[in-house]
Amino acid sequence: MNNPYLNIMKKSFTVVLILFTLYSCKNKDAVNYFNAGVAKAREKTDVGDSTANEAARQAKYKAVLHDFDQAIEADNNYILAYENRAIVKRILGDYSGCIADAEKVASLEPDSANVFIFIARTKLEQLKDIKGAIAAYTQAIKINSNNPEYYAMRAMAEGQLNDYTSAINDYSHAIAICPPGSSKIKSFYRRRGDVKLDMNDKTGCLDLVKASSLGDADAQEMISLRCK
Structure with a gap:
């Protein structure tokens, strides 16, 4: 899912830090872990041939994932950490974990249509769960019925x-x-x-x-x- 819409995951992680919410975390430890993960995500992994690059990329995102895990452990309502951990899990191929984090965001931020679009795309593109994707698109439309792209x-x-x-x-x-x-x-x-x-x-x-x-x-x- 490209369909021409929301080609999120083919962009670099730096670009992909999509903020579905303006939630402000007051837990300093959580914020520090989150910021550490973001900093690691921005590090370059061009270390040589394609195999070495991919290995370095995987190692980097596993380290990023660990930091986001720590941020969520410090504050289990840290929406921004769940959002970005979902993205990292998708990059690493953990699609069920990705959806679980996105669904957690939806429970904490029920008025976010974007998170349901993200869930729909992941289900459709990665899990081939077409019915599940349609259900997620329908949820997004319930939240924002004025976006023509959601219907398309x-x-x-x-x-x-x-x-x-x-x-x-x-x-x-x-x-x-x-x-x-x-x-x-x-x-x-x-x-x-x-x-x-x-x-x-x-x-x-x-x-x-x-x-x-x-x-x-x-x-x-x-x-x-x-x-x-």
Whole structure:
């Protein structure tokens, strides 16, 4: 999950320190451990060949994880530490641990739609848990029903389950609430058109034409392939 949305985990950890909350920890020990982990995460690991680099990278993030563990042990409500530990666990391939930490954040910060998007993407991309991802997207939408990208992300997951009706409904809603002039709307039209054509609904070609008119280069190629 790239789908074009939230390509978080392909970026460096330094960029990825996403703050879902403004929670301020008053426990100095917890803060010190957390800051130590962040500092280690920023260290470069370019030590030679690719195998050596990967080994150094793994060792670095294990050290970062230990610091975040210590921060959480000092303050088990330290939301920022849970958020970033979830990211580190995902980097290290501990996807169930990653989701557990993200779900802890959700319990501490129930109004954060971003954390449910993170959970959804992890379930979809790493665990291939499409139904679980859809449930997480739905939670994000309940919190923020005005973000068209959330509907489009859920639609993509629904399409993977061949639930074309739900996918079309979500793409249609994304189009309806997309702000005027948004560059995202052309992809919503293209993706809805693609789903319609998967259902043998030739009106999907109209969506592709609309997407192409808005500047979507992929739509024009799809018209050539699917709308003869």
